[in-house]
Amino acid sequence: MQSIGEALGLAIALVLSGDPDLLEIVLLSLRVSLTATVIACMIGLPIGALVAIGRFRGRNAVLILMNALMGLPPVVVGLLVYLYLSRSGPLGFLGLLYTPTAMIIAQTILIAPIVAALSRQVIEDLHAEYAEQFRSLCLTRLQTVQALLWDARYSLLTVGLAGFGRAVAEVGAVIIVGGNIDHLTRVMTTAIALETSKGDLALALALGIILLVIALGVNAAVQSVRMTAARQAYV
Amino acid sequence: MKSDAEDTPTADAPILPVTLQGVALRLGGAFVLEDVSLELGQTGCTAIMGSNGAGKSLLLRMMHGLIAPTSGDIRWGGAAPSEVMARQALVFQKPVLLRRSVAANIDFVLKVRGQDRAQRDALLDHVGLLHKSAQPARLLSGGEAQRLALARALATEPEVLFLDEPTASLDPASVLAIERIVSDARSRGVRIILVTHDLGQARRMADDVVFLHKGRVAEHSTAQAFFPDPQSDAARDYLNGRLVV
Ligand SMILES: Nc1ncnc2c1ncn2[C@@H]1O[C@H](COP(=O)(O)OP(=O)(O)OP(=O)(O)O)[C@@H](O)[C@H]1O
Ligand SMILES: [Mg+2]
Numbered sequence: 132m133q134s135i136g137e138a139l140g141l142a143i144a145l146v147l148s149g150d151p152d153l154l155e156i157v158l159l160s161l162r163v164s165l166t167a168t169v170i171a172c173m174i175g176l177p178i179g180a181l182v183a184i185g186r187f188r189g190r191n192a193v194l195i196l197m198n199a200l201m202g203l204p205p206v207v208v209g210l211l212v213y214l215y216l217s218r219s220g221p222l223g224f225l226g227l228l229y230t231p232t233a234m235i236i237a238q239t240i241l242i243a244p245i246v247a248a249l250s251r252q253v254i255e256d257l258h259a260e261y262a263e264q265f266r267s268l269c270l271t272r273l274q275t276v277q278a279l280l281w282d283a284r285y286s287l288l289t290v291g292l293a294g295f296g297r298a299v300a301e302v303g304a305v306i307i308v309g310g311n312i313d314h315l316t317r318v319m320t321t322a323i324a325l326e327t328s329k330g331d332l333a334l335a336l337a338l339g340i341i342l343l344v345i346a347l348g349v350n351a352a353v354q355s356v357r358m359t360a361a362r363q364a365y366v
Numbered sequence: 367m368k369s370d371a372e373d374t375p376t377a378d379a380p381i382l383p384v385t386l387q388g389v390a391l392r393l394g395g396a397f398v399l400e401d402v403s404l405e406l407g408q409t410g411c412t413a414i415m416g417s418n419g420a421g422k423s424l425l426l427r428m429m430h431g432l433i434a435p436t437s438g439d440i441r442w443g444g445a446a447p448s449e450v451m452a453r454q455a456l457v458f459q460k461p462v463l464l465r466r467s468v469a470a471n472i473d474f475v476l477k478v479r480g481q482d483r484a485q486r487d488a489l490l491d492h493v494g495l496l497h498k499s500a501q502p503a504r505l506l507s508g509g510e511a512q513r514l515a516l517a518r519a520l521a522t523e524p525e526v527l528f529l530d531e532p533t534a535s536l537d538p539a540s541v542l543a544i545e546r547i548v549s550d551a552r553s554r555g556v557r558i559i560l561v562t563h564d565l566g567q568a569r570r571m572a573d574d575v576v577f578l579h580k581g582r583v584a585e586h587s588t589a590q591a592f593f594p595d596p597q598s599d600a601a602r603d604y605l606n607g608r609l610v611v
Pocket of ligand 2: 422423424459530
């Protein structure tokens, strides 16, 4: 076991040297979480928009469900995806368990409800303002949804960033369905968990630093989106 | 569900005059409009006047079809308001502008209505906003925002134009600019229905005046008759600047 000071020194050296193993882990993390974010947005945004402008029976139940799903524990999602993808599971024949695809699926399930619930709120607020004007213009439902999505673009971008932030920092789901296999499914969070338990604090800390930088980057991106929006009197 | 056979004749049948018969509207347990019976003729400009809370904005929304009356009947030619909404435009008391550029606000309407996009610059020029085309619409001043909302309403080529206090809180030059644009539309045959508190404006623009008082029509007279000699106490008090409550 290294001292913290030693480990930190080694970690910084690792990051600065562009260690190929480290790079591989970081790139896989980004690939998995970005893909999951894009898919989750493609699923979550239309659902959020439809619930936002729809008036149907059981809408309140849907709202409660959406908000509840936002807080899904990652390990439970991991477990469920595992059960479906494991060899004896209903989708076992696909052979996806312990692949990056399985990790993308798990993270998508984890963050799609977040995207749906947050975008529902954003779009509903905007719709409250636009609804009468749009009805007066006799817009179709599709035109209404398109216009709302476009006019909410900055807020929705921050919703997507929130989803990505949650996905990239999550460990419980990817460790179960990915298995943290070296050179195959090892991502930043699972590597940190493993290396810490093995006592290799340098690699764990190096990854921790990068993860922190990514988290800061996401926050900076959110901030700059907000500032751009404010500058255009979007809000 | 209406059959096509029923819909087709209304597609370009005249929608004026509009008649309201015994219209009432109940909101939150109280009547905000009651026993409103009116006929508004085929051409010209009608001013709807009355004190704050008299029900002017709600009457406008109801005639346009955005809210349904609790009881009574509104007919545009033979059609219900919702059937002819697309042939009318309403400029709201607070203009609702999209979070886009000035030009894109007009483009949007032209596009959803399947109209020629090339008209956009002419419309913006008409309301004196061409030089602001690229600016975010939400950065416009109050008067500019009203003019953009008006241009957008005109972009739909309405037969009836509802205006809800289009010049409230505007400077005198902007008021006249808006009145010129509206008069222009009117001379092209657009039927104008205007809510205003501006007596000078009502005198300049209106052919007839509907005076609302506590959700009821206190009087409906020609402008020539109304301003010198209002028939109802409520209208007399209003014109004399007395608080009508
Ligand atoms: N959704 C609602 N529920 C209950 N009451 C309402 C609702 N909307 C409007 N009212 C009431 O109906 C009355 C008429 O409102 P309306 O907006 O038509 O007034 P107005 O004549 O346009 O007034 P102003 O000159 O201030 O614009 C008001 O007393 C208002 O409080
Ligand atoms: Mg009003």
